[in-house]
Amino acid sequence: MKKAFIIVLTILAMVGIAAAQADGTRVTVTAPPNTNYYNADGKAGHIQHGCMLCHAPHSASATISNAAVTPVGPVNKLNFDGGAVPPGWNPIPQPNGGGNVAGSIYLWGTALTAQTYTTWDGSNISSANVTNGKYSAVVHTLLCMSCHDNANSGYLMGLGYGKPTGNEWGVTNAVTDAYGDHIGLSTMNSAGTSWDTGSSLQNSHPVHAVYSSGGTNWKINTDGTFVDTTFQVTNTMTGHPAKLWMDGGVAYVECTTCHDPHRETEFAFWNGSAYTVGTPNSTVFYLRGPYTDPTSGNGNTNANFCRSCHYSKSQAYQDNAGASK
Amino acid sequence: MRKALVVTIAIFVMAAAAMAQGSPDVLLGPHNTNNTFGCQSCHAPHSQVLAGSGLYLWGLSVPNGTYKTYGGGTVVANLTSGVAPTDTSEHTVLCLSCHDQTFNAIMGGGQPTSPTVNMSTPITNFTGSGDGQFTSIGGGVASGAFDISANHPVHVYYPNINGTPAAGYDAPTAYKYWVLSSGGGSVAFKDTGTIYTYGHTARIYTDSGSAPWIECSSCHNPHSQTSAVVTVNGVKKTVATAHFIRGEYDNTQTQSAFCMSCHADKAAAWNGTGQQ
Numbered sequence: 001m002k003k004a005f006i007i008v009l010t011i012l013a014m015v016g017i018a019a020a021q022a023d024g025t026r027v028t029v030t031a032p033p034n035t036n037y038y039n040a041d042g043k044a045g046h047i048q049h050g051c052m053l054c055h056a057p058h059s060a061s062a063t064i065s066n067a068a069v070t071p072v073g074p075v076n077k078l079n080f081d082g083g084a085v086p087p088g089w090n091p092i093p094q095p096n097g098g099g100n101v102a103g104s105i106y107l108w109g110t111a112l113t114a115q116t117y118t119t120w121d122g123s124n125i126s127s128a129n130v131t132n133g134k135y136s137a138v139v140h141t142l143l144c145m146s147c148h149d150n151a152n153s154g155y156l157m158g159l160g161y162g163k164p165t166g167n168e169w170g171v172t173n174a175v176t177d178a179y180g181d182h183i184g185l186s187t188m189n190s191a192g193t194s195w196d197t198g199s200s201l202q203n204s205h206p207v208h209a210v211y212s213s214g215g216t217n218w219k220i221n222t223d224g225t226f227v228d229t230t231f232q233v234t235n236t237m238t239g240h241p242a243k244l245w246m247d248g249g250v251a252y253v254e255c256t257t258c259h260d261p262h263r264e265t266e267f268a269f270w271n272g273s274a275y276t277v278g279t280p281n282s283t284v285f286y287l288r289g290p291y292t293d294p295t296s297g298n299g300n301t302n303a304n305f306c307r308s309c310h311y312s313k314s315q316a317y318q319d320n321a322g323a324s325k
Numbered sequence: 326m327r328k329a330l331v332v333t334i335a336i337f338v339m340a341a342a343a344m345a346q347g348s349p350d351v352l353l354g355p356h357n358t359n360n361t362f363g364c365q366s367c368h369a370p371h372s373q374v375l376a377g378s379g380l381y382l383w384g385l386s387v388p389n390g391t392y393k394t395y396g397g398g399t400v401v402a403n404l405t406s407g408v409a410p411t412d413t414s415e416h417t418v419l420c421l422s423c424h425d426q427t428f429n430a431i432m433g434g435g436q437p438t439s440p441t442v443n444m445s446t447p448i449t450n451f452t453g454s455g456d457g458q459f460t461s462i463g464g465g466v467a468s469g470a471f472d473i474s475a476n477h478p479v480h481v482y483y484p485n486i487n488g489t490p491a492a493g494y495d496a497p498t499a500y501k502y503w504v505l506s507s508g509g510g511s512v513a514f515k516d517t518g519t520i521y522t523y524g525h526t527a528r529i530y531t532d533s534g535s536a537p538w539i540e541c542s543s544c545h546n547p548h549s550q551t552s553a554v555v556t557v558n559g560v561k562k563t564v565a566t567a568h569f570i571r572g573e574y575d576n577t578q579t580q581s582a583f584c585m586s587c588h589a590d591k592a593a594a595w596n597g598t599g600q601q
Binding site for chain 1: 347348349350351352353357358359360361362363364365366369370371372373374382548549552553554556561562563
């Protein structure tokens with residue numbers, strides 16, 4: 001009986017291995033998927049490839065996208081081959097005199113974008129702003145663009161990926177997808193042979209924008225945390241979910257100020273003394289604090305998420321007669 | 326036992342219904358569309374409809390045409406290719422995304438329509454109160470322009486700059502208004518509340534040429550329906566208001582006073598010189 005049991009277990013294990021091998025492109029790091037990170041909308045999202053969607057533990061890329069010159073095909077940019085430069089990508093300059101620039105930033109396994117982005121206020125950001133590795137605040141925007149920009153993405157983030165002008169998703173096009181595909185920023189030239197070098201983030205919330213302390217903003221500490229810890233995000237939670245990124249003593253708003261790419265539906269934020277961790281489905285869109293579906297959720301909660309940075313729009317501002325807080 | 330079960334189920338159903346109705350927001354009031362959208366009622370964090378900067382991440386479609394304004398003027402709503410930095414008209418035109426029922430039927434009595442809204446999901450079943458459903462605005466189409474001339478003037482110059490009439494005004498008219506101490510980028514009323522003790526809480530918008538303009542949001546702050554933070558004689562305080570008014574507006578005296586904070590000649594403290 002015992003022998004039969006062992007045989008059955010062995011067969012089951014072999015079947016499991018065979019099943020894992022059947023999916024040659026997908027690396028399943030959690031089985032079943034951790035619902036913290038599972039996309040409720042049924043899309044692949046950040047669960048595909050697990051952590052290796054973005055991070056390469058032993059082969060972080062030292063490349064920069066050259067997509068502006070050569071349109072990339074749907075290459076798999078995860079450097080499973082030990083860091084070899086994929087077609088369409090060139091080594092990047094090394095501004096600090098050596099070292100892997102992209103690779104030294106969170107073991108980033110995807111090439112850093114070479115595009116220059118115009119932000120909401122008309123200023124530009126690019127990899128040239130990355131002068132201090134992961135301590136450069138701007139990487140918390142540029143790394144997102146590794147995927148969330150057509151010119152860099154091998155993941156078809158924009159529906160117009162690889163299509164000529166007129167079909168691409170640029171700033172002038174309507175947006176219908178709320179889940180990130182819409183940030184297929186870059187546009188192709190009319191011949192469809194190369195990506196334009198300039199890309200626009202002007203229809204998005206400001207990124208790499210300075211968050212000053214006080215006034216219409218909340219006061220912040222020198223480490224970028226908020227002085228106030230009493231803001232009522234919900235009836236039961238206090239604190240400021242947003243995360244500001246310090247660079248040279250200046251606090252910046254970046255993509256990951258509002259979004260935590262590691263937690264799609266269960267937020268976690270520092271409330272001044274501990275982390276407040278959300279319950280299942282306590283947020284959407286990878287936001288760092290409580291948020292609900294705007295079509296059916298809680299408008300007050302949604303507004304308060306924005307107010308956790310925008311002090312002058314908050315009830316606390318009214319209650320304090322506009323005094324800095 | 327069975328009765329208790331029924332009661333429990335009823336409570337759950339009611340709770341679910343309550344959740345489905347969203348949650349009111351004191352500050353935003355009806356600007357919290359359907360009680361669910363919060364800031365996304367107007368703003369789209371990643372899909373500003375119009376190109377260019379300075380349009381507040383506006384997530385709604387906007388009118389594109391010419392409006393007749395009070396007194397025979399016009400405001401051209403043409404933000405489709407971005408608003409010029411010399412223009413202040415967006416502080417009126419963006420409001421018309423919703424408040425012109427010709428353009429957007431949701432304001433015309435709360436009909437459950439699906440307006441042209443460039444958000445990820447159209448707004449339906451608008452549940453706003455009577456505030457804002459002032460009769461639009463659409464009646465004047467026959468004149469060749471949308472007509473908002475039955476409303477307070479918008480996209481017009483503030484009349485009195487350092488005692489000098491703004492373009493289009495004469496001295497007798499300009500002197501009826503409290504004087505702006507500057508026509509520059511940081512325009513402010515000369516009197517801070519020492520003469521007119523209710524203060525001057527209206528917001529005057531200046532273009533790059535330093536001209537001062539009155540727009541919808543000169544009087545209204547769309548982010549706060551029933552309270553306003555004001556500065557009077559150097560002191561900041563929070564006051565009660567209504568209709569998203571930028572100043573105190575909670576009884577007949579303060580309601581009059583708010584208007585008088587621009588219209589000097591209606592106030593007892595006015596001396597007629599045009600220099601106050």
